[in-house]
Amino acid sequence: MDTLYGSAPLPVWERPEPQPRAAPVPLSRAKIAATAIRIADAHGLDGLSVRKIAKELGVGPMRLYDYVVNRSELLDLMVDAVYAQIAEAGQQSEWRSTLLAIAHRTRDAALDHEWFADLLGGRPHLGPHALAVGESTAAALSQAPGVRGIDDLQRALGVLNAFIVGALRREITERRTARSTGTDVSAWQAALGPYLTRMLETGRYPTVARLVIDGAHLNAEETFHHNLITILDGFTTRPHT
The missing domain is CATH 1.10.357.10 (Tetracycline Repressor, domain 2)
Structure with a gap:
């Protein structure tokens, strides 16, 4: 996709939230960030992973990538x-x-x-x-x-x-x-x-x-x-x- 940043995706701040899905649980970037913060508070950044966040939220890890494309974006949200x-x-x-x-x-x-x-x-x-x-x-x-x-x-x-x-x-x-x-x-x-x-x-x-x-x-x-x-x-x- 061509954007102001060339072929790179828009910054997370400018991308709309994905369409909500009821199953298995509703997600949002704010909810993902809040969960990531709780994990980082307890275990530090070294103990933070998409898999741990997904497990706490009760979703599959790949679903989080609908909201953040990489760890850097996750840290930006946090x-x-x-x-x-x-x-x-x-x-x-x-x-x-x-x-x-x-x-x-x-x-x-x-x-x-x-x-x-x-x-x-x-x-x-x-x-x-x-x-x-x-x-x-x-x-x-x-x-x-x-x-x-x-x-x-x-x-x-x-x-x-x-x-x-x-x-x-x-x-x-x-x-x-x-x-x-x-x-x-x-x-x-x-x-x-x-x-x-x-x-x-x-x-x-x-x-x-x-x-x-x-x-x-x-x-x-x-x-x-x-x-x-x-x-x-x-x-x-x-x-x-």
């Missing part, structure tokens, strides 16, 4: 369903509160669906809800005092997105490490505390010592919020070129 949750943050009264709400909603979504963070940081997500979140983010950031043109906006978006993706991946990596080792960060710190004390007492790492001894020891949510505030503060003045 990701956009999560962006729908993030989009509920909406526009706030001013640019900072909007960006804070979106960033914290994104963190909440990633903690609820850890696999979501694995799919951030690559090519942009272009589903309708992802685009809505992107529009809200860009529109809010364009109102920051230090963002005075499209070049400033592109740089600011890059900085903000890099922070959010990096922070979420770090936090989720720690959660996974704690589960796989049976040792949370407090126990890990306690185990290595004597070694670190001996190293710092050598005097070779004075700045690290200041950070360890005098720095604030915040939990993950506090760290995310405080670092986010620092990023947003940087958008109040025009960046140096």
Whole structure:
């Protein structure tokens, strides 16, 4: 079929749903995505397969290909369903509160669906809800005092997105490490505390010592919020070129 994309099929967002069939059970892309999300939440992306989704839905695996042509489209649907949750943050009264709400909603979504963070940081997500979140983010950031043109906006978006993706991946990596080792960060710190004390007492790492001894020891949510505030503060003045 010739489309705007040559011989490739239209994106899943632009293809109509297949004609409904009552037997054995009615399906929709939303229902398939919701089932896939439940499986990925429980078993991760490595544990996600068309066969498992079909079994949970009570249909044959081949029937799912009427709705998605491959795994990439399935992941697109799943990701956009999560962006729908993030989009509920909406526009706030001013640019900072909007960006804070979106960033914290994104963190909440990633903690609820850890696999979501694995799919951030690559090519942009272009589903309708992802685009809505992107529009809200860009529109809010364009109102920051230090963002005075499209070049400033592109740089600011890059900085903000890099922070959010990096922070979420770090936090989720720690959660996974704690589960796989049976040792949370407090126990890990306690185990290595004597070694670190001996190293710092050598005097070779004075700045690290200041950070360890005098720095604030915040939990993950506090760290995310405080670092986010620092990023947003940087958008109040025009960046140096």
